[in-house]
Amino acid sequence: MIHVTIVGEGMLREQCVDFVSKSKLTDVVHFKNWIFNKENFYKQIDVFCLPSIYEAFGLVLGEAAVFGLPGIATNVEGIPEVIDDGRTGFLIDAKDYMELAKKDTNLCE
Incomplete structure (x- = not known):
């Protein structure tokens, strides 16, 4: 689940x-x-999603990557500079919640 x-x-x-x-x-x-204890938090999750509509930097995706987590994020502002779609994570269109759910489900199977 x-x-x-x-x-x-x-x-x-x-x-x-x-x-x-x-x-x-x-x-x-x-x-x-x-979240104050980021290491503990990242070790408890399997996938990191950042479905922002506006996100200037997306540095939190780099943080998640340090802990080996795949990232799913929206293709807005600075995020494509952090995620190489299909290689270091996945980019989706902003507000495309069905695609977000599909990518998340595939990564969690």
């Missing part, structure tokens, strides 16, 4: 929490605030 951990305190967090609750997904979708 795939579990999703959403990290951060962005302006859409409450909408996400409400959506997960209303969709009865609280058993598989978990929320965390700021």
Whole structure:
């Protein structure tokens, strides 16, 4: 079973929490605030996804790569400079959640 951990305190967090609750997904979708022990966090996950609409640098993808995690991210702003599509991770179009789910599922099988 795939579990999703959403990290951060962005302006859409409450909408996400409400959506997960209303969709009865609280058993598989978990929320965390700021991660202080990054090494511990990265060692607990299998795939790192960054579905940002705006992302100037995407440095967090490099962090995840240090721990050997494949990355899936949107093809926006600075992210393509960090991920070489198909080689060091996968790029998807912004808001293409079906493709994100497909890539994530394939990596987790």
